[in-house]
Amino acid sequence: MKLRLAFLYIISAILFCLIVVLAIGSKxxxxxxxxxxxxxEFESGSTIELLRSATGQIESLDLNYYLLCVVASEIPFSYExxxxxxxxxxxxxxxxxxxKxxxxxLADVCDSYTHCQAFTDINKLExxxxxxxxxxxxxxxxxxxxxxxxxxxxxxxxxxxxxxxxALFHASSPxxxxxxxxxxxxxxxxxxxxxxxxxDEDYERRTSTNVISYATFKNTLIGNGYIDDLxxxxxxNICISEYTASGRVKSIAVGLYRIKAEDLRSLxxxxxxxFTLNIEDENIEFNVLxxxxxxxxxxxxxxxxxxxxxxxxxxxxxxxxxVEIKDIDSEQMKRGKI
Ligand SMILES: [Zn+2]
Numbered sequence: 001m002k003l004r005l006a007f008l009y010i011i012s013a014i015l016f017c018l019i020v021v022l023a024i025g026s027k028x029x030x031x032x033x034x035x036x037x038x039x040x041e042f043e044s045g046s047t048i049e050l051l052r053s054a055t056g057q058i059e060s061l062d063l064n065y066y067l068l069c070v071v072a073s074e075i076p077f078s079y080e081x082x083x084x085x086x087x088x089x090x091x092x093x094x095x096x097x098x099x100k101x102x103x104x105x106l107a108d109v110c111d112s113y114t115h116c117q118a119f120t121d122i123n124k125l126e127x128x129x130x131x132x133x134x135x136x137x138x139x140x141x142x143x144x145x146x147x148x149x150x151x152x153x154x155x156x157x158x159x160x161x162x163x164x165x166x167a168l169f170h171a172s173s174p175x176x177x178x179x180x181x182x183x184x185x186x187x188x189x190x191x192x193x194x195x196x197x198x199x200d201e202d203y204e205r206r207t208s209t210n211v212i213s214y215a216t217f218k219n220t221l222i223g224n225g226y227i228d229d230l231x232x233x234x235x236x237n238i239c240i241s242e243y244t245a246s247g248r249v250k251s252i253a254v255g256l257y258r259i260k261a262e263d264l265r266s267l268x269x270x271x272x273x274x275f276t277l278n279i280e281d282e283n284i285e286f287n288v289l290x291x292x293x294x295x296x297x298x299x300x301x302x303x304x305x306x307x308x309x310x311x312x313x314x315x316x317x318x319x320x321x322x323v324e325i326k327d328i329d330s331e332q333m334k335r336g337k338i
Contacts, residue, residue: 042147044154048095050119051107058107065122066109067091067150068143072125073118075299077142080306083299085149086315089325090297091117093157093167096328100164153312155327158320160191165323168192170292171299173274174199174206175247177319178294182244183262192295193321194246199300200307205291206300208271214282220267227257236279248274248294262293296320 044063051058070091071084079087094117099108104116111119120128122143129139158165166189168180180192199206212220218230234255241253249261250273261273264286271291278285297319305315313325 042151048099048109049107051104051110053110053112053115063095064147064150064154066095066119068146069119069122069125070095070117071146071149072122072143073113073120075303077145079299079303081145081149082306082310082312082315083302084146085153085312086297086302086306087169087299088146088149088153089156089158089312089316090167090169092153093165094169096157097164097166155329156325157328158316158323159326160320160323165191165320167320168293168296169299169319170290170294170296172199172203172206172290172292173197173272173294173298173301174290176294177296177298177301178244178246178248180295182246182248182250183293183295191320191323195319195321197298197301198304198308199298200304203300205271206289208288208291210268210270210286210288212268212284212286214284217268217284221254221259224267226259226263227254230255232282235282235284238277238279238284240277244273246294248272252277 042064046063047060048063048066049058050061050066067088071087074091075084075087077084095109098104098116104110109116113119126139126143129142130136134142158167170177175197177195177197179194180189181187182194214230214232214235217235218227221227221230238252238254240249240251241258242250244250251258251260252264261275264270265273268286270286271288272294274289274294275286278287297316302315302319305318306312310318316325317323
């Protein structure tokens with residue numbers, strides 16, 4: 001009797017284990033299937049060629065994966081949903097403008113933010129976010145938010161007079177954005193006009209200061225062929241010589257020379273050309289407002305407007321003058337044409 005009871009126990013235990021194993025297996029299967037389904041829904045079916053600037057290699061990527069990496073590299077996922085959607089449409093438009101005009105010789109686009117758009121692979125970004133203290137759930141939710149914005153705006157691009165626009169954007173330009181013609185040697189781009197801009201004041205790079213010594217300033221300008229010499233007296237008399245229509249600095253007077261503010265920005269790492277000057281002792285101080293060239297959509301501004309209840313379309317129409325938001329289908333996307 002005891003033996004039979006023991007046998008029954010063993011059989012029940014085996015059966016129980018079997019049920020548990022089967023249940024886990026089927027759960028895993030379901031999860032895998034779910035992941036697969038999500039992946040298929042997210043992928044666009046169009047591929048783009050990305051040039052890796054560090055290695056020179058060209059990779060084929062799904063268009064939506066490319067957009068996910070760009071948008072996640074460009075703005076924090078904590079930004080308002082409508083601002084993220086606007087950045088997605090801008091990123092897609094920027095890409096197709098590159099493709100249509102063959103701006104990248106070897107591929108459709110490259111991963112350098114100075115030449116094309118910022119692009120960091122999502123798994124690298126996940127590591128960065130983790131190191132910044134974001135929880136796994138916050139990271140997953142953030143990624144899902146961007147993916148949703150990509151799928152929801154699928155195929156949408158910005159056009160002017162039926163042509164895909166050069167959708168320039170920047171981080172921050174408190175008060176006013178810049179007219180493209182003020183920066184790029186008088187080229188008038190009708191949809192890239194200076195517009196009023198309201199930005200949250202808590203943006204960490206809203207203001208910045210660069211202090212440069214007389215010696216560094218003089219040697220940098222001489223070394224790059226801008227001036228022949230600079231006396232201390234001339235240094236102390238440096239002043240702003242011209243402003244752009246939007247109120248940014250166009251050039252400064254250094255002795256008998258005029259130096260473009262855009263050149264100063266790259267020579268001395270200024271965050272923008274919206275600055276005031278202060279010269280004390282043997283130092284020149286640049287007090288800078290905003291971050292970036294100031295043309296097109298302001299990312300901080302887009303977030304501010306979204307927080308105030310503006311839609312993604314309203315944000316785009318605010319920053320790009322007289323444009324339309326159009327749908328292109330997957331065939332047009334594949335050819336990069338509209
Ligand atoms: Zn490029």
